[in-house]
Amino acid sequence: MKLWENARIVPMADAVPGMEVIDDGALLTDGESILAVGPREAVLSQTPLADKQVEEVVDCGGGLVLPGLIDCHTHLVYGGDRSREFEQRLEGVSYQEISRQGGGIRSTVAATRETNQQELAALALDRATRMCANGVTTLEVKSGYGLCVEDEEKMLLAARSLRERLPVSVHTTFLGAHAIPEDFHERSDDYIQLVCEEMLPSVARQGLADSVDAFCENIAFSCQQVRRVFEKARELGMPVRLHADQLTNGGGAALAAEFGALSADHLEYTDEAGVKALAESGTVAVLLPGAFYFLKEKQCPPVELFRKHEVPMALATDYNPGSSPVDSLLLVLNMACVMFGLTPRESVAGVTIHAAKALGLSDRGVLKPGYRADFAVFDVETLAHLCYPIGVAPARLVVQAGCLTRPLHQRP
Ligand code: DI6
Ligand code: FE
Numbered sequence: 471m472k473l474w475e476n477a478r479i480v481p482m483a484d485a486v487p488g489m490e491v492i493d494d495g496a497l498l499t500d501g502e503s504i505l506a507v508g509p510r511e512a513v514l515s516q517t518p519l520a521d522k523q524v525e526e527v528v529d530c531g532g533g534l535v536l537p538g539l540i541d542c543h544t545h546l547v548y549g550g551d552r553s554r555e556f557e558q559r560l561e562g563v564s565y566q567e568i569s570r571q572g573g574g575i576r577s578t579v580a581a582t583r584e585t586n587q588q589e590l591a592a593l594a595l596d597r598a599t600r601m602c603a604n605g606v607t608t609l610e611v612k613s614g615y616g617l618c619v620e621d622e623e624k625m626l627l628a629a630r631s632l633r634e635r636l637p638v639s640v641h642t643t644f645l646g647a648h649a650i651p652e653d654f655h656e657r658s659d660d661y662i663q664l665v666c667e668e669m670l671p672s673v674a675r676q677g678l679a680d681s682v683d684a685f686c687e688n689i690a691f692s693c694q695q696v697r698r699v700f701e702k703a704r705e706l707g708m709p710v711r712l713h714a715d716q717l718t719n720g721g722g723a724a725l726a727a728e729f730g731a732l733s734a735d736h737l738e739y740t741d742e743a744g745v746k747a748l749a750e751s752g753t754v755a756v757l758l759p760g761a762f763y764f765l766k767e768k769q770c771p772p773v774e775l776f777r778k779h780e781v782p783m784a785l786a787t788d789y790n791p792g793s794s795p796v797d798s799l800l801l802v803l804n805m806a807c808v809m810f811g812l813t814p815r816e817s818v819a820g821v822t823i824h825a826a827k828a829l830g831l832s833d834r835g836v837l838k839p840g841y842r843a844d845f846a847v848f849d850v851e852t853l854a855h856l857c858y859p860i861g862v863a864p865a866r867l868v869v870q871a872g873c874l875t876r877p878l879h880q881r882p
Contacts, residue, residue, distance in 0.1 A: 550581025
């Protein structure tokens with residue numbers, strides 16, 4: 471057992487508004503799980519200290535202790551970069567226009583196909599290492615830059631390899647329906663057939679993905695095409711999520727809800743009917759302010775409607791080379807407050823409790839007995855102090871499954 475003391479704890483569960491920080495708190499962990507959390511005195515009184523069962527006492531330095539951060543939407547496995555496209559956009563060419571000309575996602579597909587699994591894994595490791603320093607303990611990673619059986623699987627294997635190399639839980643998502651590959655130009659239905667009949671069954675057979683995603687948009691796939699993918703996922707028993715209503719209102723939110731999706735992501739153009747559908751299906755709205763900022767979008771997601779209908783809002787980096795080259799979930803907290811009007815508490819809930827729900831994970835995202843001992847310690851006073859600076863210092867300590875993983879030299 472380990473005792474983590476001198477901590478100001480924000481459990482993100484059962485909070486009384488205005489009383490969410492447990493000053494002089496402590497956590498008791500046993501292996502991968504939390505045994506007790508609360509005011510130090512209360513935790514100590516439950517602790518069999520006399521039996522000398524506490525093998526280690528760790529001083530959290532008076533820092534603010536949060537559940538380990540969860541980045542529930544990333545595309546961090548990819549080859550190449552999109553700096554030339556960035557310059558084109560600065561000259562006034564739109565993201566959609568670049569996509570229609572065959573660039574955009576397809577240019578990253580070409581670069582990713584040319585990069586082997588080991589190289590992809592090394593690039594992803596470097597990116598994920600920086601994310602973990604910010605307190606991330608669970609990371610979702612999508613495929614979607616391979617667009618054929620072999621290259622999609624190569625991406626998923628590269629993503630899964632992070633599990634052995636970093637102290638982070640990795641949740642992988644098959645995003646075969648991300649873009650229409652060049653060899654299927656004007657044959658998008660044929661490509662969807664390949665996704666449903668070959669790619670998805672092969673990925674499922676090997677257990678390479680925890681969920682299935684698609685890009686529902688006029689520059690990608692129609693609702694009808696996404697429906698085919700989701701029906702196949704359902705047949706294979708895999709949960710779904712959807713890139714929905716990012717650039718136009720295409721009815722993506724309602725489609726995601728109809729299939730009981732874990733999450734619907736982006737949602738800038740979702741209307742009230744779509745929001746109600748999400749509320750009824752218990753689907754989490756994942757907001758991605760990095761992409762909104764980088765594409766200079768004008769329409770914010772309907773945050774007021776999410777509040778009104780009590781749709782949980784998660785936040786993620788959407789880390790990718792084309793629309794959201796940001797690896798800092800801490801910066802995303804700031805962006806969500808400034809651009810989308812979330813409160814600091816809503817923002818932090820978006821990268822903890824609600825992000826866990828977006829991944830279908832019920833063992834993390836809050837600090838409670840029985841939950842995973844994943845937490846991060848920041849040298850800040852309050853949740854507002856975590857959100858208001860543009861670029862916060864990385865986490866002082868990161869604990870994953872009960873083990874100190876940052877700073878690494880303190881690893882037992
Ligand atoms: N929406 C996104 O934000 C990423 N994919 C998607 O469907 C962008 C991917 C890219 O531009 O490379
Ligand atoms: Fe995305």
